[in-house]
Amino acid sequence: KYVPIENAKYTLTERFVDEEGNEISPSVVKGTDYEEGSEYDVTGDAKVIDGYYLKETSNTTGKFGKGDMTATFTYAKLGKIIPVDPEGNPIPDAPTPQYPNNPTDPGKTTPDQPVPEIPGYRPEVPSVTPTDPGKDTPVKYVPIENAKYTLTERFVDEEGNEISPSVVKGTDYEEGSEYDVTGDAKVIDGYYLKETSNTTGKFGKGDMTATFTYAKLGKIIPVDPEGNPIPDAPTPQYPNDPTDPGKTTPDQPVPEIPGYRPEVPSVTPTDPGKDTPVKYVPIENAKYTLTE
Structure with a gap:
């Protein structure tokens, strides 16, 4: 058995939802001290919600009975x-x-x-x-008829970020014009050319963009005889091949590390984007310098 509560207080909540009932803007508690018989009208509380328009409302005007109330504003996509x-x-x-x-x-x-x-x-x-x-x-x-189109070259990393300014190759291409800009790949310091897209093709009705995608060049990683990286050792990045954007150079000298002797004097990376571990052996009774 429930006993009526004298002067009970009720809450009015406003919800902002799409046509599936999903909330697209946070609900608002309009008040918590309404009583049975209290009248309300919150029609004017409809919000402007980006990308949506207010399609219908429910329970935005009325009178409280014994319980909380919810006013619902329903939106649809513009x-x-x-x-x-x-x-x-x-x-x-x-x-x-x-x-x-x-x-x-x-x-x-x-x-x-x-x-x-x-x-x-x-x-x-x-x-x-x-x-x-x-x-x-x-x-x-x-x-x-005879519309002119533009060909733009972009130079980006693997995340699509521009790492060298875009180049407008031309602005007077026509529908059916063929192009091949594969040879426009740049040598970009610290990166190698990994792949291209749309660097050859034929114009339709619209501008075209040729994309050159680059990845970071790898590094030489000095490691101890167990294969662990040597703390604080230099890890030089491979140099660019000045004649080929997709390559690094052969016979790269390994760094000098006091107290260690490298097993090889130089390396020729097999993959320009993959690090090369180089094993170093501790030198017995090595002498070190203290600089003040």
Whole structure:
């Protein structure tokens, strides 16, 4: 048996969710001291949430009974501008920008949105005003005859970070133009050329990017007779081969380490990206220098 509590206090919580009920913005406790019979209206608490528009609400106005209340604001993804060709087919690799939020109204997007630029195409309209914030808007583009395209060369590490400035190889390529820039690989200090992509090919309707991907050159690692790295020993990185971006040089002298004798005077790495351990043997009765 439960006994009614006089003057019980109840909580009003606001939830902000997508159409699947997933929370897309933290819930808000609107208050904790509502009583039975208290009326509330939190319709105006709808938030502007990036990439979403307010689609519907539930329980955002009402009256408390005996228990807590939850007001729910349900959002849906904003639509996109979809570039299509004259036949209505989406243009491959064309940007499809999502509608921007209306900063003053969570349930709307903005008017007069500029359509994206697509090399080799001309849009039939310069901007669009979506009629439904959740519905995509197809925009027809017409091919431009004799369009000119750009070829850019990028020089990056394995994570895609630029390690040498990009180079614009040309800006007057046409659809069907063939190119081969494999020979443009650079010698970049401390790195070797590991792979390339799109360095040869043929232009379609759009700009092209040739990518040269580099990895760090390996090092010489002095180790003791048991194969353990010698503490504080120098570990020189392989030098670049000045004539070949994908290689290092042969016959690299090993470093001198006081009190140790290397088993080999030099090394020729078999893999420019792989470290080479070099075994050193302690010298008996070695003499050392103290410098003040």
